[in-house]
Amino acid sequence: MSQIIEDQHYINLIVGGDAKAFAILVDRYKDMVYTLSVKMLKRPEEAEEAAQDTFVKVYQSLNKFKGESKFSTWIYKVNYNTCLDRIKKYKKEHEAIPLDDWSESKMEAIGNVLDSISEKERTDTIQDCIRLLPEEDGFLLTLFYFEEQSLEEISKIIGITPNYVKVRLFRSKIKLTSILKNRLEPEILEYYESERR
Numbered sequence: 001m002s003q004i005i006e007d008q009h010y011i012n013l014i015v016g017g018d019a020k021a022f023a024i025l026v027d028r029y030k031d032m033v034y035t036l037s038v039k040m041l042k043r044p045e046e047a048e049e050a051a052q053d054t055f056v057k058v059y060q061s062l063n064k065f066k067g068e069s070k071f072s073t074w075i076y077k078v079n080y081n082t083c084l085d086r087i088k089k090y091k092k093e094h095e096a097i098p099l100d101d102w103s104e105s106k107m108e109a110i111g112n113v114l115d116s117i118s119e120k121e122r123t124d125t126i127q128d129c130i131r132l133l134p135e136e137d138g139f140l141l142t143l144f145y146f147e148e149q150s151l152e153e154i155s156k157i158i159g160i161t162p163n164y165v166k167v168r169l170f171r172s173k174i175k176l177t178s179i180l181k182n183r184l185e186p187e188i189l190e191y192y193e194s195e196r197r
Contacts, residue, residue, distance in 0.1 A: 007071040015063050026055055029072065032147065033079050039142050040083040040135035050086055054079040069156050073149070077157040080139060087135055129179040137172035144169055 007028075013021035033054050037047035057078050065074055126145075130138045136158075143149040143157065151162040151169075160168070 008067060011062055011065060011071065014059075022059055025058075025071075029075050030055075032072075033075065036076065036079055036139055036142060037083055039130065039138035040080075041086060042131070042135070046086065050079070050083050054082045057082060069153070073153045073156050076143065076147075076149070077159075080157055083135065083139070125180070125183060126176070129176055129183060132179050133172065133175055136168075137175055140165075140168055140172050141176060 007025065010021045010024050014025075030051065034047055034051045037050040037054070038044060041047045041050055054075070058075055061078070065071065130141055133141070140154065140158070143154050149157070151165045154165045155162045158165070
């Protein structure tokens with residue numbers, strides 16, 4: 001039985017009055033909801049509250065889930081909006097990272113450096129740098145790279161067109177690359193850039 005059918009099976013049980021079945025869905029998605037909440041809100045205790053709020057909202061709105069998208073996509077959308085509400089409420093501000101002076105070759109050079117290190121080290125480095133990004137950029141990159149959500153799925157989650165998701169992803173990648181550039185050894189980058197000349 002695929003996970004989508006399984007999810008729908010538990011949703012039917014819950015809507016039919018079996019509240020205990022909800023614990024199975026919470027268990028299945030709690031780690032991801034918490035991880036995405038941390039990416040947006042930065043503070044673990046606030047992320048914990050946002051994750052709880054997300055599941056309360058999911059439970060209260062389960063009868064509105066029509067199965068037009070994957071259940072996971074729907075949960076991420078509820079989670080995203082819950083976190084956005086908190087951000088607006090506390091009016092957090094982040095220092096903008098300039099987007100100028102970024103060529104494809106610079107981004108490719110950083111990609112080459114990342115390819116040259118072990119997978120675990122690469123994942124840890126990227127995750128560390130994502131934490132330094134503004135909330136929405138971190139959320140977007142996590143969905144795309146670590147959750148492997150498609151542009152269409154992300155567009156449903158955050159409520160913009162797939163083309164605009166592509167634009168936002170590109171800008172987020174530039175910001176991430178800017179942070180990675182500072183983190184990685186400049187000599188290694190120079191080596192890769194000189195290889196391209």
